[in-house]
Amino acid sequence: MSERKEGLTPKERMAIPRAKMPEQNPSARAANFEEVPLGLTPEQAMQEAKRCLDCRKRPCVSGCPVGVQIPEFIKLVGEGKFGEAAKLIKQTNVLPAVTGRVCPQENQCEGDCTLFKRYGGVSIGALERFVADYERTNNLVEIPPKPKSTGKKVAIIGSGPSGLTVAGDLILLGHEVTVLEALHEAGGVLVYGIPEFRLPKAIVAAEVDYLVKQGVNFELNVVAGMTVTMDELVEEYDAIYIGVGAGLPWFMRIEGEELNGVFSANEYLTRSNLMKGYLFPDYDSPLPPGKHVCVVGGGNVAMDAARTAKRLGAKVTIVYRRAREQLPARGEEVHHAEEEDIIFNLLSNPVKILGKDGVVTGMECIRMELGEPDDSGRRRPIPIEGSNFEMECDQVIISIGAGANPLLTKTMPELELNKWGYIVVNENNRTNIEKIWAGGDIVTGSATVIEAMGAGRIAAKSIHAYLMDLPQPSADKEGAV
Amino acid sequence: MKGEIIINEEVVPNVHRLVLSAPVIAKRAKPGQFVIVIPDEVGERIPFTLSDWSSENGTITIFYQEAGVSTMKLTRMEPGDIVHTVVGPLGRPSKIENFGTVLLGGGCYGLGAIYPLAKAFKKAGNRVIGLFEARTAYIVYNEEKLREEVDELYIVTADGSRGLKGHVPEALPYILEKEGKIDYAHFIGCTYMMMVSSRGTKEHNIPTIVAMNSLMLDGTGMCGICRVEVDGNTKFACVDGPDFDGHKVNWDMVFARKHAYVAEENMAYQFYKTRTDGASGECAKKQREVA
Numbered sequence: 001m002s003e004r005k006e007g008l009t010p011k012e013r014m015a016i017p018r019a020k021m022p023e024q025n026p027s028a029r030a031a032n033f034e035e036v037p038l039g040l041t042p043e044q045a046m047q048e049a050k051r052c053l054d055c056r057k058r059p060c061v062s063g064c065p066v067g068v069q070i071p072e073f074i075k076l077v078g079e080g081k082f083g084e085a086a087k088l089i090k091q092t093n094v095l096p097a098v099t100g101r102v103c104p105q106e107n108q109c110e111g112d113c114t115l116f117k118r119y120g121g122v123s124i125g126a127l128e129r130f131v132a133d134y135e136r137t138n139n140l141v142e143i144p145p146k147p148k149s150t151g152k153k154v155a156i157i158g159s160g161p162s163g164l165t166v167a168g169d170l171i172l173l174g175h176e177v178t179v180l181e182a183l184h185e186a187g188g189v190l191v192y193g194i195p196e197f198r199l200p201k202a203i204v205a206a207e208v209d210y211l212v213k214q215g216v217n218f219e220l221n222v223v224a225g226m227t228v229t230m231d232e233l234v235e236e237y238d239a240i241y242i243g244v245g246a247g248l249p250w251f252m253r254i255e256g257e258e259l260n261g262v263f264s265a266n267e268y269l270t271r272s273n274l275m276k277g278y279l280f281p282d283y284d285s286p287l288p289p290g291k292h293v294c295v296v297g298g299g300n301v302a303m304d305a306a307r308t309a310k311r312l313g314a315k316v317t318i319v320y321r322r323a324r325e326q327l328p329a330r331g332e333e334v335h336h337a338e339e340e341d342i343i344f345n346l347l348s349n350p351v352k353i354l355g356k357d358g359v360v361t362g363m364e365c366i367r368m369e370l371g372e373p374d375d376s377g378r379r380r381p382i383p384i385e386g387s388n389f390e391m392e393c394d395q396v397i398i399s400i401g402a403g404a405n406p407l408l409t410k411t412m413p414e415l416e417l418n419k420w421g422y423i424v425v426n427e428n429n430r431t432n433i434e435k436i437w438a439g440g441d442i443v444t445g446s447a448t449v450i451e452a453m454g455a456g457r458i459a460a461k462s463i464h465a466y467l468m469d470l471p472q473p474s475a476d477k478e479g480a481v
Numbered sequence: 482m483k484g485e486i487i488i489n490e491e492v493v494p495n496v497h498r499l500v501l502s503a504p505v506i507a508k509r510a511k512p513g514q515f516v517i518v519i520p521d522e523v524g525e526r527i528p529f530t531l532s533d534w535s536s537e538n539g540t541i542t543i544f545y546q547e548a549g550v551s552t553m554k555l556t557r558m559e560p561g562d563i564v565h566t567v568v569g570p571l572g573r574p575s576k577i578e579n580f581g582t583v584l585l586g587g588g589c590y591g592l593g594a595i596y597p598l599a600k601a602f603k604k605a606g607n608r609v610i611g612l613f614e615a616r617t618a619y620i621v622y623n624e625e626k627l628r629e630e631v632d633e634l635y636i637v638t639a640d641g642s643r644g645l646k647g648h649v650p651e652a653l654p655y656i657l658e659k660e661g662k663i664d665y666a667h668f669i670g671c672t673y674m675m676m677v678s679s680r681g682t683k684e685h686n687i688p689t690i691v692a693m694n695s696l697m698l699d700g701t702g703m704c705g706i707c708r709v710e711v712d713g714n715t716k717f718a719c720v721d722g723p724d725f726d727g728h729k730v731n732w733d734m735v736f737a738r739k740h741a742y743v744a745e746e747n748m749a750y751q752f753y754k755t756r757t758d759g760a761s762g763e764c765a766k767k768q769r770e771v772a
C-alpha cells in the first residue's frame with residue numbers, strides 16, 4: 001500500500017466511519033418527487049476519501065464494468081481537487097452523475113472493495129456523484145475543443161446510456177455523429193423509466209446538452225425502421241450503432257391482465273416520468289392515483305413503480321415470488337422502499353387478477369417456497385398447493401421484466417438475432433452486418449446503465465478503428481481502460 | 482420533428498381537417514399507418530390515422546374529432562402554429578392485394594381516413610366500394626374526393642336522412658344484392674362502428690379488417706397499453722396492428738379498455754377549458770364578440 005500525503009495508517013483509515021449521505025426523511029419524501037439522497041458535503045467527501053487504502057490490486061476497479069480509475073480519483077477528492085477528479089472519471093465513464101446515483105454499487109465497485117465485508121466499502125458511488133455534481137453546479141464542465149473532422153458519419157439509434165456513450169466517444173474523435181431517438185426526449189430509460197426522485201431529469205438533460213454543445217446532432221421523434229429505413233441509414237452513414245434497449249414489457253399471461261387498472265411498469269413509469277403524469281392536470285397525460293396498488297416483481301423497475309405509486313398517495317404492496325435476499329433491485333432501493341412503508345409480500349405469486357365491470361378489484365396469489373437452485377443459481381420458487389389467498393387492490397403494476405422490442409430488428413431480417421430476439425455481436429460489439437454495431441440491453445437483455453455504457457465504449461473504439469482503417473481492438477474485458 | 486400547421490379547418494360540425502408540414506413522414510407514409518402528435522409541451526401523445534399525404538409538398542393530412550383536452554387544443558391552433566411533436570409513420574401498413582371486390586367502410590374520422598386505402602385498393606386492381614357511415618346527412622364530408630377513387634359509394638345514416646338507414650349490418654344485404662359478391666372488407670372509424678360492421682360481415686363470411694384505435698402512449702411497442710386480444714393472443718395495436726381481423730378481435734375487452742382514463746380525461750378537459758376560457762367561459766365569449 002502506498003503512502004498517502006496525509007500519512008494516515010491503514011488502521012487509522014479503517015477507523016473512519018463510512019460516510020452517511022443526508023437524505024430527505026421518509027415521511028416527507030413519500031409525498032414529493034424530489035431526490036431522496038441529498039449528496040455528500042465537500043467535507044464529508046474529503047473525509048470519506050481518506051478511507052480508501054489505495055490497494056495495489058485495485059479490486060474495486062475490476063468490479064466496475066468500465067474500470068473507472070477509482071483509487072486515483074478518490075485521491076484527488078481527498079486533496080480537494082474535485083474538478084480534476086471528475087475529469088479523471090470521465091476518461092472512462094461519461095455519465096458519472098448518473099452512475100454515481102444508479103449503479104448497483106454493492107455488486108460492482110463497492111462490493112469488491114477491500115473494506116466491503118468488515119467496514120463497508122468506500123462510498124465510491126457517492127463520491128462519484130459528488131464530484132460530478134460539483135463539476136456541473138460550479139460550471140466547471142468544459143466543452144472540449146472541436147477535433148479535426150474525419151468526414152465520417154455515424155448514426156446512433158437510441159439515446160439511452162449506451163447510445164449516449166458512443167456519441168460522446170465518437171464526437172471526440174472527430175466523426176460526425178447523429179443520434180436518432182423514437183421518443184420526444186433523449187435519454188432512454190434515464191428519462192422514461194427511472195423516476196425523478198432517483199435521477200433528476202435536469203441531470204440527464206445537462207448530459208445531453210453537453211453532447212449537443214460538442215456538436216452531436218440529436219434527431220428526436222425518429223423511429224428507425226419506420227421513419228427511416230435501415231437501408232437508408234446504411235446508405236447514408238459510414239457506421240451505425242444500434243442501442244434501442246429492451247423495451248418490450250412482459251405480461252404474466254394470467255386471467256384479468258386486460259382489466260383497467262392493470263399497467264405494465266413501462267406504461268406506469270413512462271406516464272409518470274416522460275409525460276409528467278405526476279403533475280397532472282398541469283400536464284395532460286393522466287396517471288390516476290390508486291388506493292391500494294400491487295406491484296408484481298422485485299427489481300429496480302418494481303421499486304421505482306412502487307415508490308412512484310406511494311408518492312401519488314397509494315398504499316403499496318410489492319408481490320415477489322422469491323425471498324428478500326433474492327430481490328434483484330439495488331440494496332439502496334429496497335431499503336428506501338421499506339423506509340417509505342412499502343409492504344413486501346414475499347414468496348407470493350399472482351395467479352389471477354380479479355375484477356368487476358372491467359376494473360381491477362383484487363388479486364389472487366399463491367404462496368411459494370424455495371426449492372433447488374435453478375439455471376440462474378437462485379433457488380427456484382415452487383407454489384405451495386392450496387395456499388391461495390386474495391388481496392384487495394385497485395391497481396396492479398406488472399414489473400416482471402422486459403424483452404427485446406422487435407420493431408427495428410424485424411425490418412432487417414439479415415441481422416443475426418439469438419432465440420430471444422437479442423442482437424448477436426462479437427467481442428467488439430459488431431453485428432454480422434458490415435457497417436452495424438450494437439450494444440446495451442438490446443444485446444444483453446435488461447442489464448445496468450453502466451454495462452450499457454461499457455458496451456458503447458467498446459463499440460466506439462471498434463467503430464473508430466473501422467472508420468480510420470486501423471486494426472480492430474483486441475478483446476479486452478476492461479474495454480474502457 | 483415539429484410540425485407546422487398549414488391548414489386546420491372544421492369541415493363539418495366537430496370534424497377537423499389538419500394539414501401539417503412533415504416531409505419525412507410524407508415521404509414514407511403507406512395506407513393504414515398513423516402518426517402520434519403532441520399538441521404542446523405539456524400535451525399527451527395522441528394517435529391519428531394518416532388520411533392523405535403529399536411527398537412533393539411535404540405535407541400530411543389527418544381528420545380529427547374533438548374528444549378531449551388534446552384534440553380541443555388542436556382545434557384552437559392556427560395555420561403557422563407549430564405542434565410540439567409529430568412522429569411516424571407508425572404501425573404496419575395495411576395489406577393491399579387484388580382481392581376482387583373490396584368494401585371500404587368509414588365512420589367518424591374514417592370518412593377521411595379511408596381515402597388512401599381506396600386509392601391503393603383501386604391501384605391494386607380491385608373493384609372498390611366505398612361506404613360512409615354517419616349519424617346524419619349533414620356530417621358527411623370528403624365525399625367528392627373519395628368518389629374519385631371508388632367505383633361506387635354508399636352512404637348509410639343512422640337517422641335515414643341520407644342514403645340507407647341504419648348501420649353497416651342493415652345496409653349489407655342491400656349492398657350485396659346490388660354488387661353481387663364482396664371478397665374483402667376493411668373498416669376504419671369509431672370502435673362501435675367497427676365492431677358492429679365486423680358482426681355484419683361475419684354473417685356473410687366476408688373476410689374483414691378493422692383499424693384498431695386502442696389507447697396508445699409511445700406507439701413503439703414499449704408500454705403495452707394498446708394491447709388487444711385477437712384470436713386469444715395478446716397483440717400490441719401500435720406495432721402488431723393497427724389492422725386486425727375484425728372477426729377475431731375480443732370486442733368486449735376492447736370496449737372495457739377504452740374507458741381506462743375517462744375520469745381523468747374529463748378532468749383534464751374541464752381543467753384546461755376553465756384555465757383558458759375562464760370559469761364561466763367569459764374569455765371565449767369576449768373573443769367571439771371581438772371576432
Ligand SMILES: Cc1cc2nc3c(=O)[nH]c(=O)nc-3n(C[C@H](O)[C@H](O)[C@H](O)COP(=O)(O)OP(=O)(O)OC[C@H]3O[C@@H](n4cnc5c(N)ncnc54)[C@H](O)[C@@H]3O)c2cc1C
Pocket residue numbers: 102103104157158159160161162163180181182183187188189190193194222223224225243244245246247269300301304330407408439440441442446447448449450452701
Ligand atoms: C425503471 C427502470 C429502472 C432501472 N434502474 C436501474 C438502476 O438503478 N441502475 C442500473 O444500473 N440500471 C437500471 N435500469 C436498467 C438500465 O436503465 C438499462 O440497462 C439501460 O438503460 C440500458 O441502456 P440502453 O442504452 O441499452 O437502452 P435504453 O436506456 O433502453 O434506451 C434505448 C432508447 O432507444 C430508443 N429506441 C428504441 N427503438 C428505437 C428505434 N427504432 N428508433 C429510435 N430509437 C429507438 C428508445 O426510445 C430509448 O430511448 C433500470 C431500468 C428501468 C426500466
Ligand SMILES: Cc1cc2nc3c(=O)[nH]c(=O)nc-3n(C[C@H](O)[C@H](O)[C@H](O)COP(=O)(O)OP(=O)(O)OC[C@H]3O[C@@H](n4cnc5c(N)ncnc54)[C@H](O)[C@@H]3O)c2cc1C
Pocket residue numbers: 515525527528529530531543544545546547548549550551552553590594693694695696697723739740741743746747750
Ligand atoms: C391508430 C389510431 C388511429 C386513430 N386515428 C384517429 C383519427 O384519424 N382521427 C381521430 O379523430 N381520432 C383518431 N384516433 C383516436 C384518437 O387518438 C383519440 O380520439 C384521441 O386520442 C383523443 O384525445 P383527447 O385528449 O382529445 O381525448 P381524451 O381526453 O384522451 O379522450 C376523450 C374521450 O375519447 C376516448 N378516447 C381516448 N383515446 C381514444 C382512442 N385512442 N380511440 C378512441 N377513443 C379514444 C376516451 O375514452 C374518452 O372518452 C385514433 C386512434 C388510434 C389508436
Ligand code: SF4
Pocket residue numbers: 063064065066067068070093099100103105108109110124125128450
Ligand atoms: S461507474 Fe458504477 S461501478 Fe463504476 S465506479 Fe462508478 S459507481 Fe462504481
Ligand code: SF4
Pocket residue numbers: 051052053054055058059060061070071112113114115122124
Ligand atoms: S478496493 Fe476500496 S480501499 Fe482499495 S483502492 Fe479500491 S476503493 Fe480504495
Ligand code: FES
Pocket residue numbers: 696697698699700701702703704705706707708717718719720
Ligand atoms: S402504445 Fe405503447 S405499446 Fe403500443
